[in-house]
Amino acid sequence: MGVDLGLKVPAVAVTDDEKVRFFGNGRENKYKKRNFRSFRKALGKKKKLNAIRNSKNKEQRWMEDKDHKVSRAIVNFAKENKISVIRLERLANIRQTTRTSRKNEKNLHTWSFYRLSQFIEYKAELEGIKVEYVNPAYTSQTCPKCSQRNKAQDRKYTCKCGFEKHRDIVGAMNIRYAPVVDGNSQSA
Numbered sequence: 001m002g003v004d005l006g007l008k009v010p011a012v013a014v015t016d017d018e019k020v021r022f023f024g025n026g027r028e029n030k031y032k033k034r035n036f037r038s039f040r041k042a043l044g045k046k047k048k049l050n051a052i053r054n055s056k057n058k059e060q061r062w063m064e065d066k067d068h069k070v071s072r073a074i075v076n077f078a079k080e081n082k083i084s085v086i087r088l089e090r091l092a093n094i095r096q097t098t099r100t101s102r103k104n105e106k107n108l109h110t111w112s113f114y115r116l117s118q119f120i121e122y123k124a125e126l127e128g129i130k131v132e133y134v135n136p137a138y139t140s141q142t143c144p145k146c147s148q149r150n151k152a153q154d155r156k157y158t159c160k161c162g163f164e165k166h167r168d169i170v171g172a173m174n175i176r177y178a179p180v181v182d183g184n185s186q187s188a
């Protein structure tokens with residue numbers, strides 16, 4: 001089974017017999033983050049530094065809880081479908097990201113994908129399901145039907161051969177059969 005992680009759609013899974021499942025609610029996450037941010041901005045004006053720190057911790061816990069739920073649902077879906085291997089994309093630069101700043105947006109996203117991957121790996125292992133990481137090159141561009149490369153327009157992927165699907169589904173479809181990178185686990 002391939003699993004594609006993202007922001008708008010936190011996770012999409014496609015099994016080898018083409019069953020598709022979407023997980024999480026990207027819009028809700030975005031809305032929640034915005035609320036936390038504007039709340040902290042107001043606290044900043046009043047110089048309430050402890051309250052700001054508490055709010056940051058609260059946001060972290062909230063996101064972590066979401067990741068636990070999404071990873072649990074993914075592993076349950078895998079179990080229901082008798083999946084023995086879950087494939088995820090190997091994240092680029094996770095070493096740099098953990099070592100350096102988590103402040104910029106891109107690093108933050110990498111970091112949150114990393115955490116979700118770790119949760120999936122951990123829960124899958126307990127169920128005897130293996131997690132493998134694949135090379136992410138072209139997983140979002142290659143047509144699963146004819147192998148031609150196309151760039152998805154917005155959320156929709158279309159190919160000249162007539163194939164069309166939600167872009168995240170295409171990602172997950174390709175992740176299933178993408179080359180596995182060395183080492184089964186990614187560690188920071």
Ligand SMILES: [Zn+2]
Pocket residue numbers: 143144145146147148159160161162163
């Ligand atoms: Zn095609």
